[in-house]
Amino acid sequence: MTTATREEADLRRVSLVVALGAIMTVIDSTIVNVAVHVLGRDLGTSLDTIQWVLTGYLLALSMTIPITGWAIGRFGGRAVWLTALSLFIVGSVLCGAAWSAGSLIVFRVVQGVGGGLLMPAAQTILAQAAGPRRMARAMAVVSIPGMLAPMLGPVLGGLLLDHLSWRWMFLINVPVCAAALIMAVRLLPVTKPETKENAGLDVLGLMLLSPGLAILIWGLSGGGTAGKALGLLLLAAFVGHALRRRERALVDLRLFKGRAYATAIGVIFCYSIAMFGALLLIPLYAQQVRGGGVLEAGLLVAPVGAGAILTMTQAGRISARFGTRGPGITGILLVAGGLLAYTRMGAGTAWLVPLGAAFVMGLGHGLVTPLVMAGAYRDLARDAIPGASVAATILVRLGSALGAGVFAVVLQVLGRREDPATAFAHSFWWALGIVALSLLPALRMP
Structure with missing residues (x-):
């Protein structure tokens, strides 16, 4: 076996381990959304209290992310990954055994700590294993769980609630993550710490x-x-x-002096605001304008994932042939085209039109996320990758939260003075404008 063939095989194994471990942690951020009322009823508490099952996980996830870069530099990516996955499994078992709302909230925080460490660790491990030539393929693997979560989480949660107890929304994580843990012990390479033994925490x-x-x-x-x-x-x-x-x-701001990293992160931040805002609007459009139910809302989002998977799987070949900037800009334009179609839809528009527009958006999304992130890492030294992964994860989470918050407010304000179809059309114009804004840093990418 040649060196190149061995490196390819190693990257495939690492990608499989990382994707399997990461996907359940991302899905867990959405799977509980459909169970809030059931949890409140079964645990005998109010909606305001049980909402902390969602909020506690989100806050623990967010608070843990910043320390990941230091932990990887100090202990190595493999050690952090195994620790994070173990924490997530323990948290999942405890959540499945929770006896009250308070205990469930505390155990969700344990889950969130593990989940917060996992995603930037996954990005770092793959980026270091891939190297500059295969960076787009590695970033595509990291992006797939994030793309599947908004679709699979609510659907999987609904199925489990219909046929099993709510406890299985947490226990289902255990066999999947345990398999990932066993594979990680066997397949992830042992990595040496990148920083000195006496490097202190900020x-x-x-x-x-x-x-x-x-x-x-x-x-x-x-x-x-x-x-x-x-x-x-x-x-x-x-x-x-x-x-x-x-x-x-803790997060090295000197990274933003590099043109490749700064412009790529600028694209990702603006794009995250628009894309996550759009993913909020599309299912609501299906329900409030088209009169569909939960199933119709989920089916309308599904083509986004289908289109994204199609282009994400080709990200490595595309970047090898065309680089990252041109295809990344093409992806932004495809997303903008899909959003433009949504600005012109009403209650009587044939279902095929929003389905087609969502698929086009997915094709664009599958180009933007892995290729722009690959461009961000292109000039970084190996020891800078953990910090770069943490900064990128922070800005993506901020952009996602900002997108959901802004578009919820925009839709609410417009809905007070316009009919639902017009309010949604104008809200999609806002999303289109922010996507167009992400073109400005994209044009300056190397």
């Missing part, structure tokens, strides 16, 4: 960034103006601290 940075990120995401998700203001204040304080610190901060 404690002040952690105290500013982790709660700042969690509070801001909570504020954007409905926590109110005070939450947004406090979160922004803490993040601004972290930026000031990171720029003054002589040693490497």
